[in-house]
Amino acid sequence: MESRKGEEMDIYEVIIKRLSDRLGVNPDELDPEMTIDSLGLDSLDLVECLMDLETLLGKELEMTSKPVTLNDFVLLVKKNIADKEDN
Amino acid sequence: MQYNSSERKFMKRVVVTGMGIVSPVGNSLEDFWNSLKSGVCGIGPITKFDTTNYKVKMAAEVRNFDPLVYMDKTESTRFDPYIRFALAAAEQAVQDSGAFPASDPGRYGIYFGSAIGGMETFMREHSKLLTAGPRRVSPFFIPMMISNMASGIMSIRYNCRGPVMPSVTACATGATAIGEAFDKIRFGLADVIIAGGSEAAINECTAAGFTNMKALSTSSDPQTASLPFDLRRGGFVMGEGAAALILEEYEHAKSRNARIYAELCGYGTSCDAFHIASPRPDGSVSAEAIREAFRQSGRNSDDLIYINAHGTGTSQGDISEVMAIRHVLGEEAGRCLVSSTKSMTGHMLGAAGAAEALVCIQALREGIVPPTINLLEPDPQCDLDNVPNTARQAAVSLALSNSFGFGGHNVSLALRKFVG
Numbered sequence: 001m002e003s004r005k006g007e008e009m010d011i012y013e014v015i016i017k018r019l020s021d022r023l024g025v026n027p028d029e030l031d032p033e034m035t036i037d038s039l040g041l042d043s044l045d046l047v048e049c050l051m052d053l054e055t056l057l058g059k060e061l062e063m064t065s066k067p068v069t070l071n072d073f074v075l076l077v078k079k080n081i082a083d084k085e086d087n
Numbered sequence: 088m089q090y091n092s093s094e095r096k097f098m099k100r101v102v103v104t105g106m107g108i109v110s111p112v113g114n115s116l117e118d119f120w121n122s123l124k125s126g127v128c129g130i131g132p133i134t135k136f137d138t139t140n141y142k143v144k145m146a147a148e149v150r151n152f153d154p155l156v157y158m159d160k161t162e163s164t165r166f167d168p169y170i171r172f173a174l175a176a177a178e179q180a181v182q183d184s185g186a187f188p189a190s191d192p193g194r195y196g197i198y199f200g201s202a203i204g205g206m207e208t209f210m211r212e213h214s215k216l217l218t219a220g221p222r223r224v225s226p227f228f229i230p231m232m233i234s235n236m237a238s239g240i241m242s243i244r245y246n247c248r249g250p251v252m253p254s255v256t257a258c259a260t261g262a263t264a265i266g267e268a269f270d271k272i273r274f275g276l277a278d279v280i281i282a283g284g285s286e287a288a289i290n291e292c293t294a295a296g297f298t299n300m301k302a303l304s305t306s307s308d309p310q311t312a313s314l315p316f317d318l319r320r321g322g323f324v325m326g327e328g329a330a331a332l333i334l335e336e337y338e339h340a341k342s343r344n345a346r347i348y349a350e351l352c353g354y355g356t357s358c359d360a361f362h363i364a365s366p367r368p369d370g371s372v373s374a375e376a377i378r379e380a381f382r383q384s385g386r387n388s389d390d391l392i393y394i395n396a397h398g399t400g401t402s403q404g405d406i407s408e409v410m411a412i413r414h415v416l417g418e419e420a421g422r423c424l425v426s427s428t429k430s431m432t433g434h435m436l437g438a439a440g441a442a443e444a445l446v447c448i449q450a451l452r453e454g455i456v457p458p459t460i461n462l463l464e465p466d467p468q469c470d471l472d473n474v475p476n477t478a479r480q481a482a483v484s485l486a487l488s489n490s491f492g493f494g495g496h497n498v499s500l501a502l503r504k505f506v507g
Contacts, residue, residue, distance in 0.1 A: 024160025040161055044226040051223060060222070 011081070012074050014056065018049050019070070032071035039070075046073055053077060059084050098273045102505055103348045104186060104340050105333030106445050107179025109172045111147035111326050111432050115179065119442075120449045123457040124478045128431050130309040130324055136291050142298050142305045145312040146289045147326035147433025165227055166240075167205035168287035172329035172438070173237035174244070177281050184333035185345060186279050187245055194278040195247040197238045198268035199331070200254035200261065202437030202492070203288040204234030210292055234437075237285055237329075249277045255437075257492030258397070260284045261330060262440025262500055266354035268334050269500075278339040283441035285329035293325065300364060304400065310461050313434075315398035315427035316405055316469040317462050323399040326433030330441035341507075349448040353487075353501025355379030364493045366404055370411030373497040377489065378415045380499035384485055391424075392416075393450050393483040395443045396473075397491045398427025398459070399434050402466075408489060409469045424481055426474040430460045440490035444500055447486035451504045454482050 012032070020027040022045060030039075036046065043066065050061045061080045067073040108115070111129030112122035122129070129147045138144050149172065154163040157175040166174070177199070181187050189195040212228040230236055235253040242251045250271050254263035261284025268282035297303045304322040306312040314320035340347055355376035361367040386392070397408055413420045428446050429435075435442050450456050455478050462475040490498045 022161055022164055024164075040159065042165075044230075045161070045165075047226040051225070054222065055219075 034070050100337035101269050101272045101351045102337050102340050103332050104335045104345045105180040105184025107176040107331045109175045110328040126458050126460045130312050135289050143294050143303045144307045149328050167208040167231045169201050169285045170237045173285035176329035176331040177241050180331040180333050189246050192246045192248040194249050196250035196277045196280040197241045197247050198264040198282045199238045200264045200284050201234040202257045202260045205232035206288045208232045256496040259490040259492035259496040259498045260437035262490035262498035269351050269354050272336050278336045280334045282334050283331035284437040286436040286438045287327050289325050289327050313400050313430050315400045315430050316473045318464040318466045320400040324433040326435040328435050329438045347505045349451050349502045350505045352503045353380035353383035355499045357497045359495030366407045370407040374411040374414035376497040376499045380501040384501035390485040391483050393456050393486045394425040395446050395488045396425050396427045397489045406468045424456045424474050425471040426459045443488045447488050447502045450483050451486050456481050
């Protein structure tokens with residue numbers, strides 16, 4: 001997979017694509033306010049998703065909090081990327 | 088000699104009320120049993136990896152298995168194949184039994200093992216570690232690789248909060264699980280247990296390891312690869328799959344008018360204390376497992392006995408097993424029917440003991456003994472009635488399943504037709 005800079009891609013879309021693949025559903029069926037639990041996802045699924053994003057972005061990401069909704073997770077990733085870029 | 092009076096006083100009766108299977112000869116009980124009765128061979132060229140650089144060319148792979156019948160996409164993606172097979176077999180058995188949802192979760196348990204566990208997961212993640220470093224190893228690596236996880240996931244699925252105890256006794260795993268679950272119920276410590284074994288270890292690493300032990304057949308012909316009791320044999324054929332039984336305390340089953348397939352009536356176990364992989368050549372210790380299972384079963388001279396042999400198609404294993412049977416039964420051994428269904432299923436490793444318990448139950452129910460197929464040059468040292476090549480009608484009243492594993496584990500399970 002080609003490494004890309006964070007600002008060049010829509011993190012939300014990448015995450016939704018990755019998680020919808022795992023769930024076997026169409027990305028359109030996922031709503032940002034859906035909870036991780038209600039989707040049957042485990043926190044370890046999110047860690048795996050972070051690992052894919054690390055590969056994609058070429059930078060290390062951390063689970064700094066426990067997201068409740070998909071949007072929480074997207075914000076967590078975006079904050080992670082922003083923090084890394086500040087450093 | 089049956090249970091003595093003090094044993095009988097405390098023991099509960101244990102019956103089988105549900106069955107499920109995923110195997111190289113069928114992914115339902117009906118398909119599995121029809122294949123075995125018809126002598127269908129489940130062995131074929133290995134498709135899971137390129138065998139060009141491997142001496143082994145044949146395996147008994149599960150075919151046409153759709154995990155999405157039994158679990159959702161997320162689970163299917165996460166789970167190691169050994170867990171997928173296990174859950175499929177368990178779900179079939181659970182549905183078949185009608186014993187769920189658990190009426191008293193603390194009295195429901197799981198005894199479900201795997202000899203090798205999540206080897207495919209292990210190999211994939213190890214490869215990632217070497218090529219991409221430690222940050223790329225999946226967080227699911229440990230939970231999907233460890234061989235107790237099929238039991239763990241079943242306990243969540245079916246809300247079984249009582250004894251959950253996977254066994255790991257190599258090729259005796261499935262039989263040990265059933266035997267230990269049987270003990271738990273007959274000693275009054277549980278009412279319903281999902282018992283069995285699963286394996287999905289047809290891969291490059293196990294193929295290489297077993298091959299270098301000289302344990303595997305290197306035949307390139309499916310019909311001459313798994314040859315129990317035949318002079319042409321050259322080792323076992325790797326198989327895979329899972330089998331599950333619902334074991335239930337008799338009064339519990341009766342109170343809900345359950346369909347009862349058979350009664351589990353004996354469990355003998357011993358360990359060779361001899362060698363890491365070779366059986367004790369004279370069969371004297373495996374004989375003790377057989378003797379104990381028969382003792383508990385109340386075997387008598389009127390019984391027509393079917394023994395589903397461990398019979399893997401290694402000369403040491405086949406010959407020592409026949410000696411063990413002769414140690415116990417003497418002259419009577421000649422009147423028993425002793426077939427090895429591994430001639431058709433290959434060796435399902437940790438699932439074998441459970442799959443073969445199902446064979447015994449079906450033989451008791453239908454009065455049909457499945458054959459040892461491709462038995463064309465019988466080994467004179469294996470001179471029992473091995474039911475060569477075609478199934479036989481026989482009013483079997485007592486069935487025994489032998490399972491032996493690396494490490495010297497010997498397990499015999501005895502089953503009878505249920506008589507209320």
